[in-house]
Amino acid sequence: MLDKLSKFFKAKVHTDEDKQAAAGVVPKHIGIIMDGNGRWAKNRGLSRSVGHRFGGEALRKITRAASELGVSYLTVYAFSTENWKRPADEVRAIMAIFLEFFARYREELRSMDCRVRFMGSRDNVPEDVLETIILAESESAERQGIQLIVAFNYGGRQEIVDAVKHAVETAGDGADFSHLDEESFRQFLYLPDVPDPDLIIRSSGEMRMSNFLIWEAAYSELWVTDVLWPDFAKEDLQRAISDYNSRNRRYGGV
Ligand code: IPE
Ligand code: IPE
Ligand code: MG
Numbered sequence: 001m002l003d004k005l006s007k008f009f010k011a012k013v014h015t016d017e018d019k020q021a022a023a024g025v026v027p028k029h030i031g032i033i034m035d036g037n038g039r040w041a042k043n044r045g046l047s048r049s050v051g052h053r054f055g056g057e058a059l060r061k062i063t064r065a066a067s068e069l070g071v072s073y074l075t076v077y078a079f080s081t082e083n084w085k086r087p088a089d090e091v092r093a094i095m096a097i098f099l100e101f102f103a104r105y106r107e108e109l110r111s112m113d114c115r116v117r118f119m120g121s122r123d124n125v126p127e128d129v130l131e132t133i134i135l136a137e138s139e140s141a142e143r144q145g146i147q148l149i150v151a152f153n154y155g156g157r158q159e160i161v162d163a164v165k166h167a168v169e170t171a172g173d174g175a176d177f178s179h180l181d182e183e184s185f186r187q188f189l190y191l192p193d194v195p196d197p198d199l200i201i202r203s204s205g206e207m208r209m210s211n212f213l214i215w216e217a218a219y220s221e222l223w224v225t226d227v228l229w230p231d232f233a234k235e236d237l238q239r240a241i242s243d244y245n246s247r248n249r250r251y252g253g254v
Contacts, residue, residue: 024241024242024245025244025245026069026070026071026241027071027197027198027199027241027244028071028072028073028195028198029071029072029073029074029075029194029195029196029197029198029199030066030071030073030074030075030197030198030199030200030201030237030240030241031074031075031076031077031197031199031200031201031212031213031216031217031220032062032074032075032076032077032200032201032202032203033077033200033201033202033203033209033210033212034055034058034059034076034077034078034203034229034232035202035203035204035206035210035229036203036204036205036227036228036229036230037051037052037054037055037228037229037230038051039051039204039228040054040055040228040229040230040231041054043228048090048093049089049090049093049094049097051230052090052093052094052097053097053100054230055229055230056097056100056101057230058229058230058231058232058233059076059078059101060101060105060108061233061234062074062232062234062237063109063112063114063146063148064108064112065233065234065237066146066237067112067114067145067146069237069238069241071146072146072147073146073147073149073194073195073197074146074147074148074149075119075149075150075151075194075197075213076148076149076150076151077151077154077210077212078098078150078151078152078154079094079098079120079151079152079153079154080151080153080154080155080210080211080212081120081121081153081154081155081158081211082155082210082211084124095126095128095129098129098132098152099128099129099132102116102132102135102136103132106136109136109140109148110140110143112145112146113143113144113145113146114140114143114145114146114147114148115140115141115142115143115144115145115146115147115148116136116137116140116147116148116150117137117147117148117149117150117191118133118136118137118149118150118151118152119149119150119151119152119154119159119190119191120151120152120153120154120155120159120190121153121154121155121158121162122153123153124153125152125153133152147194149191149194151212151213154211154212155211156209156211156212156213156214156215156217157211157214159189159190159214159215160189160214160215162190163185163188163189163190163215164188166188167180167185167188170188186215189215189216194216196216196217196218196219196220197213197216197217197220198220198221198244199220199221199222199223199240199241199244200212200213200217200220200221200222200223201223201224201225201237201240202222202223202224202225203224203225203227203228203229203232203236204225204226204227204228204229205224205225205226206224207222207224219249219251221244221247221249223240223243223244225239225240
């Protein structure tokens with residue numbers, strides 16, 4: 001009996017899945033809640049907007065790192081629907097840094113063959129920011145490398161409400177929704193072709209979702225680090241991926 005059991009366990013360690021885990025499977029889609037710019041700046045006696053500028057630099061480095069590691073989709077939380085509550089000068093600084101980021105790194109994103117996409121509501125977004133969104137999306141639309149999805153003016157609950165409105169508008173008056181199911185509803189979300197995130201990383205230690213990918217993250221693995229976003233490096237991303245590989249994703253099964 002014991003002999004049989006030990007054979008069973010030996011056999012188990014050599015399944016294809018175990019081999020993949022040992023080699024390190026790269027998650028296809030990683031989401032990042034880029035938090036901690038303000039605390040990073042405060043620790044240095046700098047203004048919060050300087051923290052956001054360094055946060056942009058970390059985003060550039062991590063996009064490259066994710067692309068080198070073979071990640072297909074990287075969704076980053078850049079500005080939430082709740083972030084409008086911040087002081088007007090901080091919101092203005094974030095918008096300016098957004099414009100600067102896409103101007104300064106235009107060539108670098110092209111060199112990575114990076115396709116840039118945005119998810120979020122376009123309501124209240126300043127005109128120049130909208131123009132940048134449209135340009136960055138259109139000029140990168142045919143690229144085949146990593147997809148950098150910027151969640152900007154994004155709220156997970158807002159996305160679900162927008163999906164309901166979109167579904168009702170598409171169906172027209174008096175439509176019958178009795179056959180609506182999860183898969184058909186998904187078609188009305190912002191980016192229905194993007195697979196759900198496998199792994200969600202949050203920097204700066206907070207253990208909450210803050211309205212990020214509420215529908216899509218239903219079965220994502222979560223990984224939180226105390227590292228503040230401007231300090232987040234490729235090694236941290238690798239640590240998160242290696243931890244992800246030790247997880248057992250059960251999706252409600254056994
Ligand atoms: C995240 O950093 C960036 C945005 C929300 C735009 P924070 O600005 O939230 O940084 P902390 O949480 O105050 O340190
Ligand atoms: C989440 O961070 C939003 C972004 C990273 C863009 P917040 O700093 O806004 O989240 P809370 O307020 O700590 O929940
Ligand atoms: Mg924060």
